[in-house]
Amino acid sequence: MNEREVIIRVSNIGLCYNTHRQVFSKKRHTKEGFWALEDVSFEVYKGEKLGIIGRNGSGKSTLMKLLAGVICQDRGELYVKKGLHAQLLSLGVGLEGHLSGRENAVLNGMLLGKTRKYMLNCVEKIKEFSELGDFFDCPVNTYSSGMVARLGFSVAMEVEPDVLMLDELLGVGDVGFAEKSNKAMEEKFSSEKTVILISHNPNTIHRLCDRAVWIDNGRTVMEGSTDVVSEKYTKAMKA
């Protein structure tokens, strides 16, 4: 049996948020802060679909930001394979209200790591997928929130990172588009792509992922097959 390639290794990671920055704050001279992650360890293999499960506030979103390279750990080690591009699925981040959907699609794709040329080549595909029609060339500040989400999702689907990270699997827009967006996301799960999905829903993790990591209070509770982890997690939540 071939040994699977580890592309990300998280070893005993601890991460602390520090927000005491006021001259009259009693904690300003202390190194105290809020430890969102205390001791998290797991591995991500190439091509796998990994689910990260945990309650609200357990440190899942912080972990995603760490893996995306937005923040760094305060202790422990993080190994990310050289040149690996791990990207959080961010819908509509950085859209400029006065610019059109087309202009925003290109600018947004560039922020997400694609070249301008690449984005110009796929902009028609984005227009088609988003079903925005003539609105695609109108300023984004004339869009409804559903239309903004459609644009954001359509751009995100065109940006192909090595590791796609999803913070909850949510339908985007109205019923029709929600179905379409869910289908597009599920296609990512049946492809060769490495996907990390975070959720507090064991059924979603069980349905879509190969393996799961359970995190609670910033610590790894369990790592293993989705059957076992989901079952133990559900029991713990009901206890």
Place this chain on the structure above:
Amino acid sequence: MTNKTLSQFLTNIVRYKDIVWYRTLAQLKSESKQFYLGYIWFLLEPALATATLFLVFGVILNNKSGEFVVFLVIGMTVWQWFEAGVNEGMMGTKMKLPILSQIPLPKYLFPLVQIFSATWKFAFVFMVVLTFAWVCGFAPNKHYPELLIVLGAQLLLIVGIALPCSVAASYYEDTMRVVQSVFRLLFYLSGIFFSAEKVPEELKMWFYVNPMAGLIESYRAIILHQSAPELSLVLYPLMLGCVMAILGVICCVAIDKKLMKSVAV
């Protein structure tokens, strides 16, 4: 550490140059679309500021010569570039925290976009100023190429002040208030509406501590007096800008993955 930081900065500049360029253009377009008069405001804003100064120092204090108007326009235009570049550059990171909380981007990226956007607006206005000076009898002369060095020194100075301030402003909003107070003082001490000759000899050394004072005088030397600017007046802001810009890049790299752990979005 510094060598590594610098080489990382240069690699990133090549990697992110397109983002900086197209976001700068998008920023200009977006800014113009916010107003009914659109791009006209880029010209109208410095024109109104100069008209205010002319009303006070030209009409009320009776100094209505064409030379004085050009003198004022030069001082006011380059000052506004400096002020807008530093103020907007300083807020570049702070304003884009929602993006930076999702996507790992260098923390000097958005300050540079803001600075280049202010620079484009200035470039457009400066061309009009040079044409206006010509109409008023101050034709282009052999020292005009030297303007590029003065402009370069000022751009570097803006980058050098804005980058460290953008780091500080991301953590502490107080930075903005401190910088604005310093700017209010510098506005009166940069020789925008008076000539450096009027500064008492014993205070001249202190007057030129403000790098903008020397730069404004250099622009006027070239455009109005058709002479070469004094070397020290250009070298000082150039060196200061260089050192501060390197310091700014080091600060931006140092906080790169720490910033989002300390600020609320």
